Amino acid sequence: MAKRIATSSVNWSALAERVPAEQRGSLTAFKTKSDAYLRRVMANPPEPPKINWAQYKQVVPIPGMVDTFQKQYEALKIPYPADTQTSQVEAQWNEIKKQIESFIQASNANIAKYQKEINDTKALLPYDQMTMEDYRDAYPNEALDPINRPTFWPHTPEDQPENWKEDPNAPAAH
Known part of the structure; x- marks a missing residue:
C-alpha cells in the first residue's frame, strides 16, 4: 500500500x-x-x-x-507505480550542486581579486597629488620610460614605429 x-x-x-x-x-x-x-x-x-x-x-x-x-476483490491488487525518476533527479541535482559549488568558488576568487584591486586603488595617491615618479611606480607598464622604452611624440601606441603598418597601395621605396 x-x-x-x-x-x-x-x-x-x-x-x-x-x-x-x-x-x-x-x-x-x-x-x-x-x-x-x-x-x-x-x-x-x-x-x-x-x-x-x-x-x-x-x-x-x-x-x-x-x-x-x-x-476476486481480495485478489485485486492495484499496483502503485514504481519510482523510476528519483535516481535520475538526484543525479541531476548532484551535478547541479557541483556546478553551483564551482561557480561559488570561482566567484569568491573573483571577489578576492577585485577586492585586492579596490584596496590597491584606494591605497594610491590621488592623481592630482601624484608626481611622474609616483605614476611610474604605480603603473610601470603604462608610464613613460625614455631610457628603457623610448617613444615618439605623442607617445600613443599607434604612433610608435613598431605599430606602423605598411600601406599595400603605396609605391615601393627605393
Whole structure:
C-alpha cells in the first residue's frame, strides 16, 4: 500500500520568491488547484471501506456468486507505480550542486581579486597629488620610460614605429 501524504511538500513561499512578477498569477492558480486536489484526497479515508460479505451472502440468491466476488476483490491488487525518476533527479541535482559549488568558488576568487584591486586603488595617491615618479611606480607598464622604452611624440601606441603598418597601395621605396 502506498503511503499517505498528509501535507504538501512544496515550499510555496520559497517558490513564489523565484517566480517572475508576470507569472505570479499562474503560480497562484496552480497553488489553488494543488490545494483543492489535496483537500479532495484528504476527504477520503486512507483505506477503502470494508465490505460486509456476510450481508451480501444473505441477500444475493445465487449460491457462490458472493464468494467469487469476494475472492476476486481480495485478489485485486492495484499496483502503485514504481519510482523510476528519483535516481535520475538526484543525479541531476548532484551535478547541479557541483556546478553551483564551482561557480561559488570561482566567484569568491573573483571577489578576492577585485577586492585586492579596490584596496590597491584606494591605497594610491590621488592623481592630482601624484608626481611622474609616483605614476611610474604605480603603473610601470603604462608610464613613460625614455631610457628603457623610448617613444615618439605623442607617445600613443599607434604612433610608435613598431605599430606602423605598411600601406599595400603605396609605391615601393627605393
